[in-house]
Amino acid sequence: MTDPTNTAEPAPASVRKKKQQWNYRPDVPIRVSPLFSRPFSPGAVVKWFARGWFPVSENLIVLTLAMISWFFFSPALVRCQVFQFDWIAEIFVRNLVLMFIVAGGLHLYFYVYKKQGEDRRYDARPFAKNNRVFTFNNQVLDNMFWSCASGVTVWTAYEALMMWALANGYAPTLLWPQQAGWLVLLIFLIPIWETLYFYLIHRLIHWPPLYRHVHYLHHRNINIGPWSGLSMHPVEHIIYLGSVLIHFVIPANPLLIIYHLQHYTLTAATTHTGYEGVVVDGKKRLALGTFHHQMHHRFFECNYGGLEIPCDKWAGSFNDGTAESHQQFVEKRKLKAQSAHG
Secondary structure (H helix, E strand, O other): OOOOOOOOOOOOHHHHHHHHHOOOOOOOOOOOOHHHOOOOOHHHHHHHHHHHHOOOOHHHHHHHHHHHHHHHOOOOHHHHHOOOHHHHHHHHHHHHHHHHHHHHHHHHHHHHOOOOOOOOEOOOOOOOEOOOOOHHHEHHHHHHHHHHHHHHHHHHHHHHHHHHHHHOOOOOEOOOOOOHHHHHHHHHHHHHHHHHHHHHHHHHHOOHHHHHHHHHHHHOOOOOOHHHOOOOOHHHHHHHHHHHHHHHOOOEOHHHHHHHHHHHHHHHHHHOOOEOEEEEOOEEEEEOOOHHHHHHHHHOOOOOOOOOOOHHHHHOOOOOOOHHHHHHHHHHHHHHHHHHOO
């Protein structure tokens, strides 16, 4: 029976559709960094970096974990001159523990204990179970398996390779404390390099042959969670984590190698959290999952990169979350489908 006291008019169809599409939509349009904006504004760039690091952020947390890892849970560099099972196993166990702390901790907080309910969750649908698309017919178990069995293994292999290269002088070394300034600068620049690298390899693995045989595994996750971030095909892990090979050209030290790899692996978990961030007393205290990348998992053909470098804007694949931007994306996809079918 209709409630006679309800005199509100029905919401327009466009509003109802938006509510069905997303449980939560952040403020839009999504903005890219001011690094490449014209006219260039140093003040805006400083504010962007400050917000991305302080007072508490993914970047700062990962840097802290990297420092703890290097000082307390890493083999001495002299041991890395020869590949041996013992020191490589130490790195593997440490990386596996970190993955469970970060991805597992976020999964427990948001999805098992539901500490935040659906507040700031982009997509409120449950994770898939009894679904034959996923390994073990279960999305979370599938994601955990590929993140740990393949992801942590490849992560460890790259770290072992770079430590061996540093120990034997095959990769240029950043001296401490003589080159402390360069170390600090590179710590700030690594996320920017990773954004550029990620965009380039992400476009590559969306090439149909690689997508069908490799990247499809990651994109089985339309509704993402913390364990989805590093859930990839082993070939994709090899390509994705190859970002660290730049240190065969750009000098590094063990701390920088550890930070570089942990930033790429652990923030894969945080950016796929599925929530905008941790909310305490009604206020977001820690930014986590990006709506920018959440849209990529839903719509596939937009937002291939990150926000530090506006590659998607330059390439015409940027969806800023507004209705106008999304409509443009839909029209482009229709035209592409029409041309594909003659």
